[in-house]
Amino acid sequence: MSESTAVWLWYPGDFEIHQGMLQNFKREERGMGWPAYWYIDDCNRNVKFTRTYQLGQPTQFIVHAIGTGYVAVNEHKYRFDEVINCETGKNDIEIHVGNVSGLPAIYIEGNIVKSDEGWLASNFVTSALSGHDPLYTRPDQDPNVIEYETKTVPVASHKSVDNGILFDFGRAVDGTLIVTLAGPKTITLCYGESETEARDVEYCYYKQENVSANSQIRKRAFRYVFVPNVTDGEVDLTAIHEFVPKLNPSSFKSDNSLINRIWNVSTETLNLCSNVFFIDGIKRDRWIWAGDAYQANFINQYSFFNEDIDKRTLLALRGQYDIKQHMNTIVDYSLLWVIGILNHYQMTGDKSFLKMIFPKMESMVRYFIQQTNDKGFIYGRKNDWIFVDWSEIDKEGTVSAEQILLLEDYKTMLTCGKVLGKDMSEYQEKYNQLYDNLMKYFWDDEKSAFIDSYESGKRHVTRHANIFAILFDIVDADKQKSILKNVLLNDHITQITTPYFKFFEQDALCKLGEQKRVYQVLLNYWGGMLDRGAVTFWEEFDPKQHGKDMYAMYGDPYGKSLCHAWGASPIYLLGRHFIGLRPTQPGYATFKLTPKLDEFKTLHSVLPIKNGTVTIDKDATKLTVTATRDGGSVEFNGKTYSLKANEKTIIR
Amino acid sequence: MSESTAVWLWYPGDFEIHQGMLQNFKREERGMGWPAYWYIDDCNRNVKFTRTYQLGQPTQFIVHAIGTGYVAVNEHKYRFDEVINCETGKNDIEIHVGNVSGLPAIYIEGNIVKSDEGWLASNFVTSALSGHDPLYTRPDQDPNVIEYETKTVPVASHKSVDNGILFDFGRAVDGTLIVTLAGPKTITLCYGESETEARDVEYCYYKQENVSANSQIRKRAFRYVFVPNVTDGEVDLTAIHEFVPKLNPSSFKSDNSLINRIWNVSTETLNLCSNVFFIDGIKRDRWIWAGDAYQANFINQYSFFNEDIDKRTLLALRGQYDIKQHMNTIVDYSLLWVIGILNHYQMTGDKSFLKMIFPKMESMVRYFIQQTNDKGFIYGRKNDWIFVDWSEIDKEGTVSAEQILLLEDYKTMLTCGKVLGKDMSEYQEKYNQLYDNLMKYFWDDEKSAFIDSYESGKRHVTRHANIFAILFDIVDADKQKSILKNVLLNDHITQITTPYFKFFEQDALCKLGEQKRVYQVLLNYWGGMLDRGAVTFWEEFDPKQHGKDMYAMYGDPYGKSLCHAWGASPIYLLGRHFIGLRPTQPGYATFKLTPKLDEFKTLHSVLPIKNGTVTIDKDATKLTVTATRDGGSVEFNGKTYSLKANEKTIIR
Structure with a gap:
């Protein structure tokens, strides 16, 4: 924020927390809302903004606010939206704003007194520099409302089929529809990311019935819309795609046109999954998951380089200062969140964001420490989800993958604390203890790999901890080689099946110089989706599946998201490792x-x-x-x- | 709640916390909102309701919800408002409701499956029996909306004065106005609890300008309305008083008609200040203060005996489980809140409420213990307000009045814990230590009284701690007599000036048998207000003040509330002590x-x-x-x- 420009201000983090809450309540499935299944914070309801000006001359200002309250200058009260005169000298300004249902926010117009850098915000417990966002710079805005730009998307093609009309917009749309009807009729809109889904009138994920020309059409994600029981000419549709614009400084053009298409479709995929936040997918879940967001920002770093989306996502995930549970209930997601801040800092060098978020990092890591045992190992408590991945992992007792993430969290605290000039020696001790015990209990010399669990006695090896060990430089070159040979290139070790962990695996393989292998994966896995007509990359792809089966997931025939942020990982792999x-x-x-x-x-x-x-x-x-x-x-x-x-x- | 009746359900405490938040944002002053100046909690945004039924026969039910979400029966999903069929056998029912701006709540209609006692509510962190309220028993209601009954109050008299018309409704009204205008004119409404205030067009507390026949008139508290710049016949007003009805089983009629009027005006005063919650005053602050509410319930016990208002107020004051600061920022108010629960239990014998609120009592008392020193004395931390009273109290170091309240809190924990069959020995130890140190450090043998502070070395005596010592039975009969003689009846000890502490003082005097004295106070202090034409009792009364001065407080010419809950204390004194x-x-x-x-x-x-x-x-x-x-x-x-x-x- 430049010193000279006024912006909307709020209690730091509150815009992101409030909008994140709204985001996590936006999921829809077959006429039902599907709120995220974890504890969800909201913004503060009651905020006081304060600042003292030493004025060399009289000045005027006007306060606009979203909420109820007043302005006090040297303890004299004024109304919102009225011109307030300040005299020369010391002026203590307090602005009280309560908002019973949304984000309390202020905007101050004035030459000297204005809502720029320097205002403190208090929730009556803690006081800090006010938060702001480049999206909200004009007094006529309301930071409770996201202002989407729109793009009209005409129908690319349509056809008569199944006693109705199938409309194909030729691209993934996240938006609404304009419905034009030839007569006074009501119709049904059946949406699909795939043609198969749209034509499945009974089971398609999104459907709106009794639609007339004046109906409000809910914002949804789709490529196809099928309208049953109409004939050609009775109905026409236009899609209105909604998006928050962002720059894309990146491009990629090689002699391999398939790789070029993979890059471009990856860009489109991440673009769609990142407006205000990094969400997992535009049809499903529309939620902010810490693991997904962690990967999205690695991809973002090599494409949009959008610092704002990353900051908003980090703040939304973390919520208010007091921690009620792990992010998305998952211990490893909280652990990744901390590392994500290190990555954000390495990418941006943004010390002021680091300073702002540091107290929440520290309390997050303290929360981890509270659930470590005498060896320094982090364990799962009741209601904690030790996820790691959808894979057969031996999770008896403490689990190696989590310890490696915790090590990287300590390293993050050491690095970030040093940047802010803080004494971090406590974390160095924790790091040393945990590192020593990790190697002592989880490194198996005979298997030359990390085992999942030492308490079970099974000495089971999966790829996950070993991949993290490569990525976070836990092991020396010799052990790296052992892991490559004994785990990553060992077909007897269960394969990674989720694209989520495939991201980490490809990253690790590239780090170990296996670009040639990864290149083939790009062509086969991502190229395979393009072969099936993908216009965005999917949550998961199994080349063995064909027809309707391709779209099923989680026991739902259309449960698979066909535009999923992590599908865009080729951008990261190409940018970072090629x-x-x-x-x-x-x-x-x-x-x-x-x-x-x-x-x-x-x-x-x-x-x-x-x-x-x-x-x-x-x-x-x-x-x-x-x-x-x-x-x-x-x-x-x-x-x-x-x-x-x-x-x-x-x-x- | 009877087993057979369905009611609206929510996460326990959330209705009260959400409505309490709304209440604390309802203050208005001269065209400005005045949100309470402390941290304010809101309800949970995301709630899951669960229950398992073992059905002997198939049954049907319908779920209504305030928010977005779905119903799952044995993991199969259904929409809100649709008929759901359950088969014989085990039925696990989950209902997910997210509400982005208000209270998530459900109502289930059905013969067997319905929203009665037995549903658990979870905020995804903690699970407990759902909350409910006797105000919300019908499916067409919304517990986000308080349904006030209305009473039309015609003008009692009007007169032409100051180039306008003054309307007197003859009673305190808390509601809106119907404005009837003879022509197409806009008028200004100037409100007053007193005639003086209403006629003060510039400084009256509430004013609404540019009022036409169709204007929405904001709900306000008033007896008088002055309309400037109109002549008789140009404007007519009708007041619409709003209230939540409650029973009043009490009455009082003696040979002294002044005392009878004092009883009746007290009843009217408490009645107006207690709809959903006990608030301090209807014009100002309209807030829920723990000290005021504590006293209001003592009065309530001898008049309306309304358990619901007391429960709601206790829950609203306490907020969510995590404690951010003391109630209304005041340490002694938090301390009184705990004692208030003991009083509620003594009054009602309501074990289920005690069980429900007990975890929040325990965490509150643990919060106190965290701010005790090695002698067991509670001290104020940064941003804690050690209030006690508006009086010259020596507050250096720890303060005796707070210690006596903390003793009573420990006693409360012992009593309530015993009722619930819990081991409370920890609190007995704390009690013993604190009691011994209180007597050792704060009881001054020479002065035969408690001193405010021992750390200052000033040995200053005020009435406050000594009054609490009487009320909470801290001292034996001999010391009681000393306190009566050396403090309460000693004119050299600074008089109590606030009606808030006058309540405790009169209570203590009666306890020591000084009914005759207290009777005179009733006649002089409360009778004095009636002499000045009071229709409700005031926040404060000074017989020496006359004219406009009577209405000033806090540096504001109309800052005094003329309908203030604690003004109703004669009911308690007469009921409890006469x-x-x-x-x-x-x-x-x-x-x-x-x-x-x-x-x-x-x-x-x-x-x-x-x-x-x-x-x-x-x-x-x-x-x-x-x-x-x-x-x-x-x-x-x-x-x-x-x-x-x-x-x-x-x-x-």
């Missing part, structure tokens, strides 16, 4: 490219960095790299090349 | 009357007891006492008389 771009200091103050582009003959790609972009071109003879900012370097074939802002570096 | 009725076992299983009626020649009074009444008559020769229930006794002139249900006991 082009090989990463920040080496927070906010890309320094950054490095380690290109591994053997699979491509030619490539032109632009990737975001903080406040800039990097462009990489490959042709038959050379690599050309240009960054719009200083601080970059390229490591290629054992040599290091420094980048200078806006100067081409050519590597042959 | 008629002398009190329960000797919870819920009046046994009860006693110790009449001290020397001031009355004749008296006829009916007072409530749990599930009944007691009638007492005095004439020149005898006392006649009748109770509608067994368990009572009368102690009079050193003799004890047992009462039998509905049989007159005549005492000569």
Whole structure:
């Protein structure tokens, strides 16, 4: 926020918590609402904003507020929306706003006194710098209302089928419909992400009955709409897609058109799943899951580089200061949330966000520590969900995957605390104890891998903990090699079946230099979805499934989300591990490219960095790299090349 | 709730917390909202209701809900408002309701499956028996909306004055107005609890401008309305008073008509200040204060005997389980809240309410213990308000009045815990330590009284701690006498100036047998207000003030509330200490009357007891006492008389 511009202000985190709550109540299924099944915080109802001005001259201001309350200047009270005069000298300003059903917020218009940086907000317990969001900068707005931009999407094609008309919009739409009817008729709208679903009048996920020309059509996600019992010409539809606009500085074009399509469909998928927050999917669940959001931001870093969505999502997930339960009830999701802040900081170098969220990080980690045993191992309590993944994991007693995440959380606290100049020695001790015990109890020398559980005595090995150990640099090069051989490339170890963990697995494989393998996965898994006509990437894909079976999940014939954020992971894999771009200091103050582009003959790609972009071109003879900012370097074939802002570096 | 009747259900405490929040945002002053200046909880947004039925036959039911969600029967989902069929056998029913802005609630219609006693409600953290309220028993209701009954109040008199018309409704009204205008004019409504206030067009507390015949008139409290710049006949007003009806089993008629009027105006005052909750005053603050509510329920016990208002108020004050700060920010108010539950239990014998609220009592007392020092003394922390009273009290270090309240809180925990069969030995130890240290550090042998503070070394004595010591039986008969002589009847000790503490003082004086003195206070203080034309009792009364000055308080010319709940305390003093009725076992299983009626020649009074009444008559020769229930006794002139249900006991 620039010093000179007024914005809407609220108690920090409250906008995100309130809108996050609304988001988690937006799920719909077959005429039923489906609120998320966990404890959900809301914003504070009662907020006091304060600031003291030392005025060198008289000035005027007007306070607009969402809620009931008043303004006090030096203890004299004024109404909202009236011109208030301030005299020269000290002016203590207090603004009280209560809102019984939504977000209490203020906007102050004035030359000197205005709602810019410097206002404290208090919920009468804790006081901190007010929160704000770049979406809310005008006095005529209400931060309780998301202002979506709309795009008219005409029908791409339609056909008469099953005694009705099937409309195909040719793309995934998240929005409403304009219904034009030839006569005074009421119709039924049957939606589908797939044609199969839309034509299933009985079981399609979304359906609206008794629709007339004036009906309010609920916002839904779909590509197809089937209208039964009408003939061609009786009904016409236009879709109104809703979105919060964002920039996309990235692009990717190689000699492999399939990979190019995978990149573009990935971009479309993440784009649709990220308006105000990173949600899991646009049809289902429409919820904010910490695990999904964690991955979405890795993808975001190589495409939209949208810091705001990530900040909002982190704040919404965490809720109010007091912790009632783990995020989405899942212990590992809370653990990932903490690491996500480290990633956000590495990506953005945003110290003021770090400072703002740090108390909530600390209380989160303290919450973990309260559920560690004498060895420092975190365990699940009643009602805690030790998820890790949908996989056969031996979860008796404490579980190795959770310990590795907790180690990374301690590391996050050490790194972030240091940035803020805090004494973090307590976390170093916790780290050391946990690290030693992890290696002592969970590393199995004979299997040369981490076992799930040591308490069960079964010494069962799954990929998950071993993948985390690679990703979070828990083991040395020798052990990395053992894990690659004994676990990741060992067909006797149960395969990862969920795209959620496939993300981590591909990430780990690339980290260990297995780009060639991962490239084939991109072509087969994501290319396979394109073969089935995907316009966005799915929650899950099994090449063995065909026809109606492709769309079933969770025991529901159309339970599968066909536009799911984590489906966009090729962007991250290509950007991070093939082009090989990463920040080496927070906010890309320094950054490095380690290109591994053997699979491509030619490539032109632009990737975001903080406040800039990097462009990489490959042709038959050379690599050309240009960054719009200083601080970059390229490591290629054992040599290091420094980048200078806006100067081409050519590597042959 | 009878087993056979369906009612609206919610997460326990949530109705009261949500409505309490709304209540605390209802204050208005000169066109401004004035939200209460403390942290305010709201209800849970997301609630799951569960119950398992073992059905001997198939049955049907319909779920109505306020919010979004669904019903699941044995994991099969159904919509709200649709007929659901259950088969014979085990039926696990789950109902999920999310409400983004109000109270999530359900009502189930059915013969077997219905929303009666036995449904658990969970906020996904804690699960407990659902809450309900006798106000919400019909499926067409919405517990987010208070259904006020209305009473049309015609103008009692009007007069032309100050170039306008002054309307006097002859009574305090809390409601709206119907405005009838002779022509197409807009007018200004200036409200007043007093004529002086209404006629003060500039400074009156409530004013509505630009009122036309169709204007929505905000609900306000007033007796007078002045309309400036109109002539007689141009405007007519009718008041619509709003109230939640309640029974009043009490009456009081003596040979002293002034005392009779004091009783009746007290009844009117408490009646107006208690609809859903006990609030402090109808014009101002319209807030729920724990200290005020504590006293209101003592008065309630001798008039309306309304258990529901007391329960709602206790729940609203306490808020959600996690404690953010002291009630109304005041440490002594939190302390009084705990004692208030003991009083509620003594009055009602309601074990199920005690069981429901007990976890919140325990966490409240644990919150106190966290702020005790090594002597067991409770101290104020940053942002804690050690109030006691508006009086010159030496508040250096720990303060005696707070310790006496904490002692009574421990006693409350011992008593209530015992009722619920819990081990309370921890509180006995705390009690003993605190008692010993209170006597050691705060009892001053030389002054034969409790001093405010021992840490300051000033040995300053005020009435407050000494009054609490009498009321809560902290001292023996000898020390009681010392306190009476050296403090209560000692004119060198600063007088109590607030009606809030005057309540406790009169209570203590009566307890020490000073009814004659208190009778004079009734006549002078409350009679004095009647002399000034009061139709309800005021927040404060100073006989030395006259004219406009009578209405000023807190630096505001009309800051004084002229209908203030604690003004009704004569009811309690007369019922408890003159008629002398009190329960000797919870819920009046046994009860006693110790009449001290020397001031009355004749008296006829009916007072409530749990599930009944007691009638007492005095004439020149005898006392006649009748109770509608067994368990009572009368102690009079050193003799004890047992009462039998509905049989007159005549005492000569």
